Amino acid sequence: MWQPDRLSKQPLYQQIADHLERRISFGEFPPSSLLPSERKLAEKLGVNRSTIVLAYAELRSLGVIESHSGSGTRVSKHKWGLTPRHTPNWHRYVEGGHFLPNLPFLRRIREALEQNRSLIDFASGELGADISPVAEINQLMSQDYYTEYLGYDNPQGFLPLRKSLVTYLDTYRNIPTTESSILITSGSQQSLYLITQCLLAPGDAVAIEDPSYYYSLPMFQSAGIRLFRLPVDRQGINPEDVRTLYKKHRIKMVFINPNHQNPSGVVLSPERQVELLNVSSELGLPIVEDDPFSLTTYNGIPTPPLKSIDTFGSVLYIGSMSKIAASGLRVGWMVAPRSVIERLADARQQMDYGLSVVPQRVAAQFLNSPLFEPHLERLRMRIQSKRDLLVTSLRKELGDMVSFDIPEGGLHLWCRIKPEVNESRLLEECIRRGVIYVPGSVYGSDSDYVRFTFARAREEDIVPGIAKFADALNTVLNDKI
Amino acid sequence: MWQPDRLSKQPLYQQIADHLERRISFGEFPPSSLLPSERKLAEKLGVNRSTIVLAYAELRSLGVIESHSGSGTRVSKHKWGLTPRHTPNWHRYVEGGHFLPNLPFLRRIREALEQNRSLIDFASGELGADISPVAEINQLMSQDYYTEYLGYDNPQGFLPLRKSLVTYLDTYRNIPTTESSILITSGSQQSLYLITQCLLAPGDAVAIEDPSYYYSLPMFQSAGIRLFRLPVDRQGINPEDVRTLYKKHRIKMVFINPNHQNPSGVVLSPERQVELLNVSSELGLPIVEDDPFSLTTYNGIPTPPLKSIDTFGSVLYIGSMSKIAASGLRVGWMVAPRSVIERLADARQQMDYGLSVVPQRVAAQFLNSPLFEPHLERLRMRIQSKRDLLVTSLRKELGDMVSFDIPEGGLHLWCRIKPEVNESRLLEECIRRGVIYVPGSVYGSDSDYVRFTFARAREEDIVPGIAKFADALNTVLNDKI
Numbered sequence: 001m002w003q004p005d006r007l008s009k010q011p012l013y014q015q016i017a018d019h020l021e022r023r024i025s026f027g028e029f030p031p032s033s034l035l036p037s038e039r040k041l042a043e044k045l046g047v048n049r050s051t052i053v054l055a056y057a058e059l060r061s062l063g064v065i066e067s068h069s070g071s072g073t074r075v076s077k078h079k080w081g082l083t084p085r086h087t088p089n090w091h092r093y094v095e096g097g098h099f100l101p102n103l104p105f106l107r108r109i110r111e112a113l114e115q116n117r118s119l120i121d122f123a124s125g126e127l128g129a130d131i132s133p134v135a136e137i138n139q140l141m142s143q144d145y146y147t148e149y150l151g152y153d154n155p156q157g158f159l160p161l162r163k164s165l166v167t168y169l170d171t172y173r174n175i176p177t178t179e180s181s182i183l184i185t186s187g188s189q190q191s192l193y194l195i196t197q198c199l200l201a202p203g204d205a206v207a208i209e210d211p212s213y214y215y216s217l218p219m220f221q222s223a224g225i226r227l228f229r230l231p232v233d234r235q236g237i238n239p240e241d242v243r244t245l246y247k248k249h250r251i252k253m254v255f256i257n258p259n260h261q262n263p264s265g266v267v268l269s270p271e272r273q274v275e276l277l278n279v280s281s282e283l284g285l286p287i288v289e290d291d292p293f294s295l296t297t298y299n300g301i302p303t304p305p306l307k308s309i310d311t312f313g314s315v316l317y318i319g320s321m322s323k324i325a326a327s328g329l330r331v332g333w334m335v336a337p338r339s340v341i342e343r344l345a346d347a348r349q350q351m352d353y354g355l356s357v358v359p360q361r362v363a364a365q366f367l368n369s370p371l372f373e374p375h376l377e378r379l380r381m382r383i384q385s386k387r388d389l390l391v392t393s394l395r396k397e398l399g400d401m402v403s404f405d406i407p408e409g410g411l412h413l414w415c416r417i418k419p420e421v422n423e424s425r426l427l428e429e430c431i432r433r434g435v436i437y438v439p440g441s442v443y444g445s446d447s448d449y450v451r452f453t454f455a456r457a458r459e460e461d462i463v464p465g466i467a468k469f470a471d472a473l474n475t476v477l478n479d480k481i
Numbered sequence: 482m483w484q485p486d487r488l489s490k491q492p493l494y495q496q497i498a499d500h501l502e503r504r505i506s507f508g509e510f511p512p513s514s515l516l517p518s519e520r521k522l523a524e525k526l527g528v529n530r531s532t533i534v535l536a537y538a539e540l541r542s543l544g545v546i547e548s549h550s551g552s553g554t555r556v557s558k559h560k561w562g563l564t565p566r567h568t569p570n571w572h573r574y575v576e577g578g579h580f581l582p583n584l585p586f587l588r589r590i591r592e593a594l595e596q597n598r599s600l601i602d603f604a605s606g607e608l609g610a611d612i613s614p615v616a617e618i619n620q621l622m623s624q625d626y627y628t629e630y631l632g633y634d635n636p637q638g639f640l641p642l643r644k645s646l647v648t649y650l651d652t653y654r655n656i657p658t659t660e661s662s663i664l665i666t667s668g669s670q671q672s673l674y675l676i677t678q679c680l681l682a683p684g685d686a687v688a689i690e691d692p693s694y695y696y697s698l699p700m701f702q703s704a705g706i707r708l709f710r711l712p713v714d715r716q717g718i719n720p721e722d723v724r725t726l727y728k729k730h731r732i733k734m735v736f737i738n739p740n741h742q743n744p745s746g747v748v749l750s751p752e753r754q755v756e757l758l759n760v761s762s763e764l765g766l767p768i769v770e771d772d773p774f775s776l777t778t779y780n781g782i783p784t785p786p787l788k789s790i791d792t793f794g795s796v797l798y799i800g801s802m803s804k805i806a807a808s809g810l811r812v813g814w815m816v817a818p819r820s821v822i823e824r825l826a827d828a829r830q831q832m833d834y835g836l837s838v839v840p841q842r843v844a845a846q847f848l849n850s851p852l853f854e855p856h857l858e859r860l861r862m863r864i865q866s867k868r869d870l871l872v873t874s875l876r877k878e879l880g881d882m883v884s885f886d887i888p889e890g891g892l893h894l895w896c897r898i899k900p901e902v903n904e905s906r907l908l909e910e911c912i913r914r915g916v917i918y919v920p921g922s923v924y925g926s927d928s929d930y931v932r933f934t935f936a937r938a939r940e941e942d943i944v945p946g947i948a949k950f951a952d953a954l955n956t957v958l959n960d961k962i
Contacts, residue, residue, distance in 0.1 A: 008684070009682065009684070018731075021765075088765050088766060088767040089765060090820050090821055091820065093681075093733075093767065094679075094680065094821060094824045096682050097680050097682060097824075097828075098678075098704075099678045099831075101827050101828070102830065107827065110636065114635070124632075124633065126632055126633060129630035129632070132632075134628075134631070137631065141622075142623070148610075148615070149610035149613055149615050149809070150613065150618065150807035150808070150810055151605075151607055151610065151613070151808055151809050152605065152607060152809060154595070185833075186667075186833035186835075186836075186837075187833065189832070189833055189834040190833040193831065193833065197578060197579075197580045198580045199574040199575065199577065200574075200578060201579050202490075202579060203489070203490070217831060218831060219831045222831075223579075252574075284502075284569050284570060285569060286569040286574065326631035326632070327631070327632055327633050327834075328632050328634060329631055329837055330833070330834065330836060330837040331837070340571055340575060343578075343582065346583050346588065347578075347580050349670075350670070350698060350700045350703075351670070351671060351674045351700070352666075352667035352668065352674065352811070352833065353667065353668050353671075354811065355667075355811060355837075356667075356809060356812070356836075356839070356840040358622075358809075358810070358840045359837040359840065362839065
């Protein structure tokens with residue numbers, strides 16, 4: 001006789017519901033026939049009665065059975081004479097997969113932005129149209145568009161782009177490398193995804209900064225990876241914490257964003273860089289260095305990346321066009337030992353068969369063009385002036401109610417709200433007033449922080465945006481009184 | 482005292498090697514100190530001696546320990562006074578991930594094609610440059626290139642492209658749909674990947690055709706999914722087999738390629754389409770319909786897709802530009818219930834943050850342009866004439882040694898080799914002679930089949946290509962005599 005599988009990850013009540021549904025659809029229980037009572041069936045299958053209650057509720061919701069007080073539970077009458085037909089229970093499939101959905105706050109933010117295009121956007125972590133090199137990119141696309149056959153590309157990415165990246169990485173980041181050690185990805189996001197999918201296994205432990213953008217990525221949990229925190233102070237993470245986590249939790253990898261960290265804006269100090277490399281090489285522990293913001297360093301002199309002093313080959317280096325040119329190009333890269341690059345390139349083929357050559361070529365053209373350097377200079381200037389606007393209006397509007405360090409690069413300001421607030425209440429009040437940002441808990445910190453992205457909004461919107469935020473905050477605080 | 486974790490998926494010997502390595506690097510065993518004998522340590526840890534032998538061998542290979550016959554196993558002397566520093570054991574990481582690499586044959590084929598661009602390519606499942614609409618696409622790109630801001634795109638994909646797909650699907654595939662039921666993907670590959678990642682869970686069973694392109698995709702196994710076969714005859718799969726597999730293995734989904742199936746070229750007959758939909762709706766079983774080839778049907782009258790008669794909403798429909806325009810655009814689409822689309826779009830954001838707008842816009846332009854229809858007509862004609870060349874030369878060169886059905890659409894010919902051959906031997910002999918194809922076992926069939934893609938090679942190369950193949954085959958057969 002059939003018995004539910006107690007080892008299956010599918011809940012018992014659902015297994016039972018499926019089983020009964022199948023027997024009914026195969027005609028084993030004819031329409032309006034009486035089903036066993038909840039108590040009887042529970043005994044028969046050796047489960048709690050509550051399990052059967054749930055199973056019957058499920059079948060009732062599918063219209064397969066009907067319960068009438070007194071007359072027990074019966075197969076639905078209206079199925080008389082016809083095979084039960086129904087569409088797949090999509091809800092069950094959508095809930096069933098092991099890949100976790102994005103965090104509620106992030107889905108809410110995306111939804112709000114889609115519903116109201118005029119929201120003042122301090123949430124989207126990207127450049128605004130006003131400072132993105134739209135004109136430059138269009139000029140390049142129109143002057144010299146792609147004219148060759150668009151077949152499947154090399155698994156590691158478009159060779160001319162990898163060639164220009166060799167020069168770019170050497171010139172701007174002091175990273176000597178070769179085309180064969182570079183993988184082109186669909187932005188940093190895909191680099192991170194490939195690493196978690198291919199180099200880590202379920203149950204593995206990794207260390208990330210606290211607060212951290214990574215904390216907001218369910219992909220780690222989806223891959224069954226356990227996250228441990230490396231608190232960030234004004235010099236970045238403390239390398240000794242890495243050793244501690246290694247001894248304690250056998251961490252397999254360290255993910256960091258050392259330059260203008262997202263969200264804190266902190267830069268890992270050169271001393272700590274050296275220390276971190278020593279610890280990691282001593283432990284044979286790989287470091288994933290995510291470096292999207294360094295070229296935005298406002299004074300034009302970014303701290304060199306870990307990768308530039310990585311004599312032990314412990315660092316997987318990740319970069320992208322998203323924060324210095326256009327996120328919509330979806331062009332990023334990874335520099336890693338060849339064996340790693342080949343493994344990830346092979347896996348990537350199975351996921352999406354690689355990137356289109358078209359945007360890769362645009363990126364290569366831009367990196368090689370005389371338009372790139374002037375764009376960078378202008379970009380740094382413009383982002384800095386947006387930061388200044390944000391800082392001034394935060395002080396003016398909120399004074400002592402907020403505290404923050406002024407970032408020297410990057411797109412984000414990590415702002416502490418003095419009085420504790422209800423995060424979702426504050427977010428909703430802001431959305432109602434036409435401004436949006438990202439609540440701090442998304443990055444794993446306490447609920448008294450918010451992340452303001454100042455590079456996205458137009459300059460003229462920053463001051464009014466913060467005024468709206470202040471108004472919302474005051475309203476929420478007055479709740480309490 | 483430390484003990485290996487028997488529940489961990491990491492082999493015991495490796496856990497022991499890691500543990501010892503750590504203790505040595507922390508100085509608990511000073512350089513040239515004697516380590517316990519294999520027997521002693523085996524007893525202490527309650528493992529077989531052979532496990533310790535392996536662990537010591539691992540450490541020896543890392544240069545951490547030295548063994549001298551007679552004097553036992555010692556910590557390496559040369560580490561005296563310095564902390565052991567080493568790069569991460571990348572090999573271990575690369576092997577450790579749970580995402581499986583591509584099949585050896587497929588990696589070998591890719592490698593061969595990269596090494597020798599002049600190979601006559603019957604392997605790559607795509608259109609050749611000679612029949613791809615290169616000129617048309619370039620004309621569109623040059624006339625009217627993208628001029629707006631390249632920010633992050635809508636998670637479901639570029640709206641204008643989804644709009645043109647609504648028209649396209651209605652016009653060419655009799656599929657009525659809306660923009661909100663469409664997800665733009667990086668080709669069919671990504672659609673399949675998203676489905677396996679988000680709608681299925683490890684341990685789930687799915688049914689695929691035998692032979693099938695899907696069989697060649699380790700992504701199913703990577704996701705812990707069990708594959709069951711639906712044998713394909715001249716009318717396609719037999720729907721009753723689906724019911725049988727459902728009863729026997731509780732299959733959760735059916736993946737099929739009903740039109741000019743890859744590799745067999747078979748078309749699922751209209752009668753069987755109806756039957757299949759009845760079975761699947763009766764069982765509430767979703768069908769993934771992969772439909773990349775139908776517009777290549779040489780007589781211009783493709784069989785309508787399952788989705789066009791899917792009254793129960795059981796079908797997830799997948800299409801792409803790859804086989805009708807250019808694989809290098811990396812533009813595909815999925816039509817599915819909204820809840821499914823939203824779930825997959827959300828997950829996709831976490832994997833790669835969506836596609837670049839640039840190729841999506843090119844695809845939209847092309848679908849809307851008056852150039853599209855004439856291209857399709859030319860394409861069908863050209864592919865058919867390539868097929869004819871292949872068929873004639875196969876008969877001429879190999880006569881009774883091969884048997885096959887002549888495909889009426891698609892890019893592939895599924896060819897049976899009469900005498901059993903050694904697959905890898907034949908492949909290597911062909912590569913040596915300058916021709917390449919895909920061995921049949923890649924698609925889950927016996928080793929006496931090969932898949933010839935005839936759309937990729939230039940017309941003038943097809944006859945010489947088959948001549949080389951015949952020569953290689955004869956050589957391999959003569960081995961036996």
